[in-house]
């Protein structure tokens with residue numbers, strides 16, 4: 023049977039990581055993989071996570087099964103973190119949440135739920151979007167289409183084109199929205215734009231599917247979920263997939279959450295029962311450890327405060343680097359590119375760099391970025407910023 027399988031080409035990001043490791047150049051810069059890095063180029067374990075982890079290990083009495091919905095305290099605390107504890111979607115009982123193995127697991131669970139409804143809707147994702155959205159969503163059997171989102175030249179959202187497309191979609195179709203820190207572009211919607219989108223979704227009876235993977239790393243912990251809160255306050259039905267990988271630095275522990283907002287509590291309860299069945303049929307139950315850590319942090323005032331300070335520090339560091347890169351690019355590249363980097367938010371920016379130029383940056387200057395021009399802002403340092411801007415200027419020009 024397996025003789026029918028041909029080896030697949032390496033995943034582009036993993037290939038880039040391997041090429042970076044193998045590069046013997048004394049000065050080399052990794053702007054590829056999407057993880058936070060500190061000023062030493064390390065992806066640290068947060069101090070709040072270390073403290074919560076120690077408490078979890080000391081207090082845990084059993085490792086017996088928790089069930090397909092995972093840690094219910096985690097589910098409740100995360101729902102409150104995202105929507106705010108007084109949000110009408112929560113107080114009306116229309117929300118149910120299920121712990122998932124990472125944001126990826128959550129995205130897939132939601133996609134499976136959509137196909138379970140029997141209507142097999144088309145899901146519309148931004149052009150461009152995070153590459154893994156495609157297998158995660160279409161793998162569940164959803165048809166995938168793209169709506170216009172990003173103008174590479176100006177580095178801004180093509181909002182009119184986006185709105186125009188949404189205004190043509192049939193009722194029941196699903197629209198995937200990045201809650202904040204758009205991956206790969208860093209170009210986010212303003213709150214006024216979220217409001218317009220929410221109105222169109224409501225009028226056309228479209229189902230929003232919000233992917234919230236970077237809460238706290240854009241404008242602020244609360245600010246980054248304002249768009250999601252607005253959507254949940256406007257439409258009758260929505261899905262929200264959440265990742266704790268980046269803002270809790272729990273990447274390998276695989277912690278995430280899927281929230282379903284239904285028209286009423288009965289439908290929410292029914293949806294949750296289907297989600298548990300779907301989870302049972304794929305991985306049975308999510309891993310406990312990471313969610314136990316998050317629940318410990320969010321239920322403890324001191325740890326919560328420490329965690330918030332650490333998230334704020336990560337965000338502010340990336341903002342400092344963003345501003346420094348923007349300033350340096352203003353001297354070597356176009357004013358548009360410099361302004362776009364300044365205005366974008368979160369871990370990424372997509373630069374107006376061709377795939378060939380990205381190859382040259384890698385081969386000649388040892389700067390590693392994906393061929394679509396995406397850079398990880400946290401991979402920059404204040405020491406490397408001028409070198410990076412000069413190198414980009416040499417392949418792009420003014």
Ligand SMILES: Cc1ncc(COP(=O)(O)O)c(C=O)c1O
Nearest residue numbers: 124125126152205233235265267
């Ligand atoms: C946009 C987006 N959504 C979801 C995820 C899921 O992350 P994880 O499964 O690691 O929690 C990521 C991770 O890179 C992402 O960038």
